[in-house]
Amino acid sequence: MQHARILLVEDEINMARTLAKILERKGYRVATASNGEEAVAHLKTERPDVIVTDLNMPVMDGMALLRHLRGPDDSDDGTRRLLTPPTVVLTGHGSTHAAVEAMKMGAYDYLVKPCNPDELLMTLDQILRVSQLERENERLRAEVARHQGFGEIIGHSAAMREVYTMIAAVAGNDSSILITGESGTGKELVARTIHDRSARAEQPFVAMNCGAVSDTLLDSQLFGHKRGAFTGAIAEHDGVFQAANGGSLFLDEIAEIPLALQPKFLRAIQEREVVPLGTHRPVSVDIRLIAVTNRDLEQEVSAGRFRSDLFYRLNVVHLELPPLRERREDVPALAQHYVARYADAFNVEPKIIDPEALDRLTGYDWPGNVRELQNVIERCFALAPAAHIDLASLPASVRSGPRPTSGMDFGEEVPSLAAMERELIVAALRKSAGNKNQAARALGIDRQRLYRKLEKYDLA
Numbered sequence: 001m002q003h004a005r006i007l008l009v010e011d012e013i014n015m016a017r018t019l020a021k022i023l024e025r026k027g028y029r030v031a032t033a034s035n036g037e038e039a040v041a042h043l044k045t046e047r048p049d050v051i052v053t054d055l056n057m058p059v060m061d062g063m064a065l066l067r068h069l070r071g072p073d074d075s076d077d078g079t080r081r082l083l084t085p086p087t088v089v090l091t092g093h094g095s096t097h098a099a100v101e102a103m104k105m106g107a108y109d110y111l112v113k114p115c116n117p118d119e120l121l122m123t124l125d126q127i128l129r130v131s132q133l134e135r136e137n138e139r140l141r142a143e144v145a146r147h148q149g150f151g152e153i154i155g156h157s158a159a160m161r162e163v164y165t166m167i168a169a170v171a172g173n174d175s176s177i178l179i180t181g182e183s184g185t186g187k188e189l190v191a192r193t194i195h196d197r198s199a200r201a202e203q204p205f206v207a208m209n210c211g212a213v214s215d216t217l218l219d220s221q222l223f224g225h226k227r228g229a230f231t232g233a234i235a236e237h238d239g240v241f242q243a244a245n246g247g248s249l250f251l252d253e254i255a256e257i258p259l260a261l262q263p264k265f266l267r268a269i270q271e272r273e274v275v276p277l278g279t280h281r282p283v284s285v286d287i288r289l290i291a292v293t294n295r296d297l298e299q300e301v302s303a304g305r306f307r308s309d310l311f312y313r314l315n316v317v318h319l320e321l322p323p324l325r326e327r328r329e330d331v332p333a334l335a336q337h338y339v340a341r342y343a344d345a346f347n348v349e350p351k352i353i354d355p356e357a358l359d360r361l362t363g364y365d366w367p368g369n370v371r372e373l374q375n376v377i378e379r380c381f382a383l384a385p386a387a388h389i390d391l392a393s394l395p396a397s398v399r400s401g402p403r404p405t406s407g408m409d410f411g412e413e414v415p416s417l418a419a420m421e422r423e424l425i426v427a428a429l430r431k432s433a434g435n436k437n438q439a440a441r442a443l444g445i446d447r448q449r450l451y452r453k454l455e456k457y458d459l460a
């Protein structure tokens, strides 16, 4: 196999040079270590395809190296168990006993020194062919696992399979769909999947976040405007309804549409026509609407912030995406998926997830759901050169496992409610990087209320 990486562990410099030259001439990439300890250090960051090691070396000999690689894993960082490339040992003439011992320790093969170059090359070739087959098998297994999902959506939990059934059912028609679920549960991904599987797939998929636009601009962003319709309207503008004509319109944070604009919105989806600002001529639009919210719309309706007739229009088909903590069995497949993705993106070998780390990933509550999991795996690739993901490479929040429910300890003095409220608002704003919609949601209040509190506490 071209460009395979060989780690050559040999204390005699001349021997090491000769062997390296033979291997390099055949296109192998060779790294050398002059004893077992150097080899172990090398393995912390690199994953060679094969190790070729001498047995007699000072510091840490070949046997000790094998024991380290194949023995029970009592290293603090898990390198031993996880990094076990096939190993070929080089034994001195007349030490078959050592060779047999080495084979018992898990060596793949042994060669007697001074070794015949052809024999060495043949052995390596054979090992690499076998491990390539194994890798190919692994790839196929991953492929099969991936197809237990749906398109790009991963997960084969009962809850997700129900979602797939729904997607398949609605893809064939034009009904309006309401997708709900916590942040990062895949609402947008599901919406795109529905679009991609519908008859509108070749037409545009237009996405807009209603919470990211000020109330005054929302009208024109949705329905468009004529030139000169208001100060600053220097050119005619198609709203998203028109931009999505023929395709699907994906409206995120639908609960943020202010009451005043809701009748116009209702009319647009009911009549399938919009009236751009500054005109009186309705323009008809042919769209499939997919609306999203991570608020409880029914509660918004009973609180008088959302029109009930609009709610029923949107809620023809309701898809509720379960949070990740309610389908923990999907975590390993998702983690593997992101490992493969970031290995690709960072142009490195896929990392191996240490069983303990996987346990912790599966046990964690994932308030940010799949997006948070994705970030955690990306972080492992960005920060650690190691070939595996162990407990230490996980962020403290994930590593520390479940926390006791009330971590609050006020000591002598319990603070006033107002002081605590101010603290909570500051914390929510910090967490949302100043995004008031997000902060309000985290605090469980609406935007208007948050604004009033910002004024009250002089935080505006």
Ligand SMILES: Nc1ncnc2c1ncn2[C@@H]1O[C@H](COP(=O)(O)OP(=O)(O)OP(=O)(O)O)[C@@H](O)[C@H]1O
Residues within 6 Å of the ligand: 152, 153, 154, 155, 181, 182, 183, 184, 185, 186, 187, 188, 189, 190, 294, 334, 370, 371, 374
């Ligand atoms: N089941 C899944 N399989 C694969 N990837 C997923 C899955 N769910 C979510 N993702 C990925 O996680 C990220 C977040 O998903 P998405 O943007 O669809 O979430 P969302 O529910 O719209 O979140 P928010 O409410 O914060 O907007 C995306 O990168 C998406 O591809």
Ligand SMILES: [Mg+2]
Residues within 6 Å of the ligand: 187, 188, 252
């Ligand atoms: Mg989203």
